[in-house]
Structure formats: structure tokens, C-alpha cells
Amino acid sequence: MLLCFSYLSVNSPARLNPSTPRSVSSRLLRLSIFLLLSLPDSKGKAIWTAHLNITFQVGNRIISELGESGLFGNHSPLERVSGAVVLPEGWNQNACNPLTNFSRPDQADSWLALIERGGCTFTHKINVAAEKGANGVIIYNYPGTGNKVFPMSHQGTENIVAVMIGNLKGMELLQLIQKGVYVTVIIEVGRMHMPWLSHYVMSLFTLLAATIAYLFLYCAWRPQVPNSSTRRQRQTKADVKKAIGQLQLRVLKEGDKELHPNEDNCVVCLDTYRPHDVIRILSCKHFFHKTCIDPWLLAHRTCPMCKCDVLKP
Ligand SMILES: [Zn+2]
Ligand SMILES: [Zn+2]
The missing domain is CATH 3.50.30.30 (Glucose Oxidase; domain 1)
Incomplete structure (x- = not known):
């Protein structure tokens, strides 16, 4: 059980956050060692x-x-x-x-x-x-x-x-x-009566309870504690969202050149542009329906036509 404990504490998922199961596990580990050391030897008298x-x-x-x-x-x-x-x-x-x-x-x-x-x-x-x-x-x-x-x-x-x-x-x-x-x-x-035996059983129970508590915390905490790569992903997503928000929007109206039959369709939905459609114009000057390109950029970050990155100026 002690081995299992050390394993868990070494492999804790929350290496970056000090108030996470890692500190809990090290406390529990110390407690379990203390309990084991405080056990009387088996020569304890009945x-x-x-x-x-x-x-x-x-x-x-x-x-x-x-x-x-x-x-x-x-x-x-x-x-x-x-x-x-x-x-x-x-x-x-x-x-x-x-x-x-x-x-x-x-x-x-x-x-x-x-x-x-x-x-x-x-x-x-x-x-x-x-x-x-x-x-x-x-x-x-x-x-x-x-x-x-x-x-x-x-x-x-x-x-x-x-x-x-x-x-x-x-x-x-x-x-x-x-x-x-x-x-x-x-x-x-x-x-x-064997007082040392009941002490031993008590210690064992304490240890077991501590292990269960730790495992519970480990499972409960894990989804809430992002590791470095998921945090980086979240940061990128936020940056992309901000970059998208800064891109130009336009509402198409009759007579706009984008409505000319020779102009390209929206490559995301393959539909033609119509008056009153809201379009998003990327820094590469390619444009798409706002409702088509915003989710695309969130997922891909790049223009579907020329692959230009929205995060690169
Ligand atoms: Zn579209
Ligand atoms: Zn482009």
C-alpha cells in the first residue's frame, strides 16, 4: 500500500499547482509513514x-x-x-x-x-x-x-x-x-486482548481511508486542473477569438461587386453571396460568410483559400 502511495504521489497529474492533490498526497504519504512507524513491533504482549x-x-x-x-x-x-x-x-x-x-x-x-x-x-x-x-x-x-x-x-x-x-x-x-x-x-x-493488534488494525483502516480519500480527490480534481498543453490550447483559442473579432465585417448590399455572378462563392458553404449577407474580410483580403468563417477560423486558424494565419499580422 505504501508503494502504491509513493507511486501515486510521484505520478500526480497536478505537478504545476501547489494547492492540488500533490500536496494532499505528500501529506497523506507522511501520515502513512508516521502510522507505520508508530506501529509497535510484533513482540507486543497480549x-x-x-x-x-x-x-x-x-x-x-x-x-x-x-x-x-x-x-x-x-x-x-x-x-x-x-x-x-x-x-x-x-x-x-x-x-x-x-x-x-x-x-x-x-x-x-x-x-x-x-x-x-x-x-x-x-x-x-x-x-x-x-x-x-x-x-x-x-x-x-x-x-x-x-x-x-x-x-x-x-x-x-x-x-x-x-x-x-x-x-x-x-x-x-x-x-x-x-x-x-x-x-x-x-x-x-x-x-x-492484543492492544497492539487493534492498534495495527486501526492504523490499517486509517491508511485505507486516506488512500480512498486521496483517490477520490485525484479523480475529482483531475478534470479541473489543466496541464500545460491544454492551458496553451486555451490561450491560443482566446487569441484566435480576439483576432477574429478584430477582422473587418461588412453587410452586402445591392450593387456590391461581391454579388457579381462572376465572383467566387463562399468556399465554406459553397453558396453564393446575397444582399444583406454579413461577410468577414480576412487580412489576406479573402472574404466569407461571417457565420461560415468564424467557426472555421476557431477550428483551423487559417484562411481556407490561402492558408494565411489569423494570428500572424
Ligand atoms: Zn458561406
Ligand atoms: Zn486568404
């Missing part, structure tokens, strides 16, 4: 959503929620993990202190740490939870970020599942657990 199947008991009722509410971290294994959700002990929920304890319920075989974002790196807090024996880590976003999530970067913690959830969901879980509710979560691998 994003995986995480389904959190949350279960807890309120009174005698067991409540279960399933939602695609998180994203797997970039360095997390894509595995299903489950367990009781456990908070870091103490008032601080960010688990940045390496001595942070997790009060794991006795009935839980496996547990997942619920940690607040911030205070230290994702790697750091994931490692703190992993060292205490967590089977997975759920990190919730900063307060005020609503449901916003992104794929975390946490190099060096490739052996433990780590997902990010939105602040609202995180606070909901936090408050339940702080009230003493036993919450279990099953983290399941959701769907894959």
Missing part, C-alpha cells in the same frame, strides 16, 4: 483478563459472584488459583514492609493475599506475600481510580499468580474481610 469467582457467607446465605474483573500481571503465570482471601495485618494494606504478616484462617488450605497498590513496587509486595506462602496475589488499584486496571509489570515473581483488580472491587473485598466474613476467590484465566 493482555489476559482474569475472572474472579468470589464466594462468601452472610448469615446462612452463600453468595457467589463471577465477573471479569481483573487483569493478569505481565509476569504472572496464566493459571487457575483459588483460596481464602487474606489481608496484610496491621493498619497498612500495601504489604511493603518485609515483616508484614498475613492472618491466614485455619480452615484455609490455600490463600490469596489482597494487597493495596502503592508504597513500593509490585515485585516487592508480591514477593512479601509469596514468602509468607500465598498461592496468589490480588492487588487493587489506588483509591479514586474506580474500576481502572492495567497489566502490572513485576519481573522476578514468575512463580506466583498475580492479578490486578479495580479499587472499588478491592475495597468491597477488604470491607467484607474486615467485618470477619470468610471470602474465597477462584481466579480463572479469561480472554486474551
Whole structure:
């Protein structure tokens, strides 16, 4: 497509007019190059959503929620993990202190740490939870970020599942657990998204639209933009018209020598001259019906008898 673009811009018909498709095409060409350069390389990472199947008991009722509410971290294994959700002990929920304890319920075989974002790196807090024996880590976003999530970067913690959830969901879980509710979560691998692929598709569409727009302009403009030879032709035609207008006209009347039977007929229409006919007299002194010679001169520029050029004095 890029090749096609360069071809079109090089072969633009409007080389003489700066405000023509040529400038449009060069702008589009630059745009397409920019779009192509801005494409990420094909190593761009896929994003995986995480389904959190949350279960807890309120009174005698067991409540279960399933939602695609998180994203797997970039360095997390894509595995299903489950367990009781456990908070870091103490008032601080960010688990940045390496001595942070997790009060794991006795009935839980496996547990997942619920940690607040911030205070230290994702790697750091994931490692703190992993060292205490967590089977997975759920990190919730900063307060005020609503449901916003992104794929975390946490190099060096490739052996433990780590997902990010939105602040609202995180606070909901936090408050339940702080009230003493036993919450279990099953983290399941959701769907894959390829942001670079959609970027690529978008760029491709933009490029396609630009090409179509250019072709449209190219076709729409072409008949209106005369090239140098048609402009020269137009100028000549205008000059001929002006020269014809300056040639003498006469209205024939009875007794004129042009009406004598021995005189020539009009060589254009081969008819004889009659009184009241309007004749055009050329600089070579040949004359013809005005209605015959004017279109002839516009087409041929020369006298049909002696070939003298109306543009040459
Ligand atoms: Zn005639
Ligand atoms: Zn002549």
C-alpha cells in the first residue's frame, strides 16, 4: 500500500499547482509513514483478563459472584488459583514492609493475599506475600481510580499468580474481610486482548481511508486542473477569438461587386453571396460568410483559400 502511495504521489497529474492533490498526497504519504512507524513491533504482549469467582457467607446465605474483573500481571503465570482471601495485618494494606504478616484462617488450605497498590513496587509486595506462602496475589488499584486496571509489570515473581483488580472491587473485598466474613476467590484465566493488534488494525483502516480519500480527490480534481498543453490550447483559442473579432465585417448590399455572378462563392458553404449577407474580410483580403468563417477560423486558424494565419499580422 505504501508503494502504491509513493507511486501515486510521484505520478500526480497536478505537478504545476501547489494547492492540488500533490500536496494532499505528500501529506497523506507522511501520515502513512508516521502510522507505520508508530506501529509497535510484533513482540507486543497480549493482555489476559482474569475472572474472579468470589464466594462468601452472610448469615446462612452463600453468595457467589463471577465477573471479569481483573487483569493478569505481565509476569504472572496464566493459571487457575483459588483460596481464602487474606489481608496484610496491621493498619497498612500495601504489604511493603518485609515483616508484614498475613492472618491466614485455619480452615484455609490455600490463600490469596489482597494487597493495596502503592508504597513500593509490585515485585516487592508480591514477593512479601509469596514468602509468607500465598498461592496468589490480588492487588487493587489506588483509591479514586474506580474500576481502572492495567497489566502490572513485576519481573522476578514468575512463580506466583498475580492479578490486578479495580479499587472499588478491592475495597468491597477488604470491607467484607474486615467485618470477619470468610471470602474465597477462584481466579480463572479469561480472554486474551492484543492492544497492539487493534492498534495495527486501526492504523490499517486509517491508511485505507486516506488512500480512498486521496483517490477520490485525484479523480475529482483531475478534470479541473489543466496541464500545460491544454492551458496553451486555451490561450491560443482566446487569441484566435480576439483576432477574429478584430477582422473587418461588412453587410452586402445591392450593387456590391461581391454579388457579381462572376465572383467566387463562399468556399465554406459553397453558396453564393446575397444582399444583406454579413461577410468577414480576412487580412489576406479573402472574404466569407461571417457565420461560415468564424467557426472555421476557431477550428483551423487559417484562411481556407490561402492558408494565411489569423494570428500572424
Ligand atoms: Zn458561406
Ligand atoms: Zn486568404
